[in-house]
């Protein structure tokens with residue numbers, strides 16, 4: 101048996117001021133042929149899980165083409181999407197006849213012209229391989245799972261965790277089901293229920309709260325069911341067909357009749373999910389008051405999530421909201437701007453600002469520089485802040501994630517400088533990257549457990565690696581394109597009514 105693997109994934113954000121482009125795909129994010137297998141080795145990624153299952157089952161894997169953006173951004177430029185999809189199709193064609201295809205997807209890909217870029221990938225691959233070849237896809241829990249996707253795919257498997265720590269297992273689920281379908285052992289049928297609701301990532305967690313309970317019910321074993329996914333959707337997609345959903349895969353050869361079982365299970369779970377929609381309100385902490393509280397505390401670190409500027413949600417990562425607030429507090433915390441190292445007052449921040457990186461590198465290590473920082477990409481949300489700081493360290497910026505989620509994945513943030521503004525250590529980087537892992541700081545010599553305040557730009561995924569070391573975790577009430585206050589965002593194209601924009 102031969103199974104082709106490949107994929108195309110980018111998480112789009114309609115309110116991001118930066119369109120998705122080639123710059124969001126790092127050197128290890130566009131993989132061809134055996135590079136996919138080599139890159140998966142030693143990681144906990146979807147391809148790693150899928151490959152391990154294939155090896156155990158004695159299935160020959162034909163790796164084709166896999167592009168996965170390193171950071172979310174605005175809708176992907178059409179020519180980038182077209183080029184990526186064309187290469188995927190070309191390499192799938194070159195693979196020759198296969199018994200199945202597995203695609204690693206995300207499910208919230210929007211392009212300049214397409215509201216459902218993922219569905220169109222599945223449609224194009226389906227058209228090429230024909231109606232009889234089983235086609236499976238993995239999806240993020242934040243996928244906007246559409247009817248088009250469900251119609252084109254034989255199997256879809258979404259993550260069951262947020263923070264996402266089951267990428268490997270999702271790859272395993274999709275591959276084992278695909279092999280069983282290709283062998284004719286099961287005949288998957290899909291039922292999708294879409295809900296007119298959006299949820300903030302901060303509270304749509306599977307570790308606790310309402311989503312965890314909906315998911316627990318969904319994952320209770322039931323004869324005839326092959327797989328179930330619950331999607332809490334990426335809420336910043338301004339496309340007509342957007343919303344949470346439930347997807348059930350049942351076996352048409354199963355004891356209870358696949359179609360009816362899939363439909364009734366999806367309906368029951370969707371009703372349960374819908375009934376919990378009012379329970380996802382986010383508890384936001386006012387930025388300045390929280391910083392003051394942290395600075396006065398004798399415990400650390402306070403891990404403060406500036407989720408409105410989360411690159412993993414599609415923000416450009418250039419917010420200066422926390423930096424500006426810290427500088428405002430400096431007069432009442434006189435140690436804050438002292439250059440001597442006062443271990444427990446250290447604050448760790450990060451800001452994307454390519455021109456600032458260039459200036460700091462030109463100045464050189466050990467130099468003092470006065471310059472404006474941040475606010476370059478999303479000026480409607482925050483302004484540059486002028487600082488005088490000391491260039492502590494210059495690095496290439498690459499780091500490997502070591503936490504439980506994307507363990508082994510390389511993050512490329514471009515050239516990176518640590519600028520010390522007294523006790524405020526600002527990691528200034530050329531490109532946005534995921535902020536789920538303390539390695540963002542450790543890789544440039546900054547130790548989060550020694551700090552009083554650590555800022556992470558992430559709504560929920562940071563919790564997997566940071567909660568075990570945090571004295572306190574708060575979500576800040578800060579401005580930005582990924583604010584959890586969805587009613588305040590300029591949605592224009594979504595179909596109404598839509599919760600929480602409307603009362604339903």
Ligand SMILES: [Zn+2]
Nearest residue numbers: 240241242264
């Ligand atoms: Zn996600």
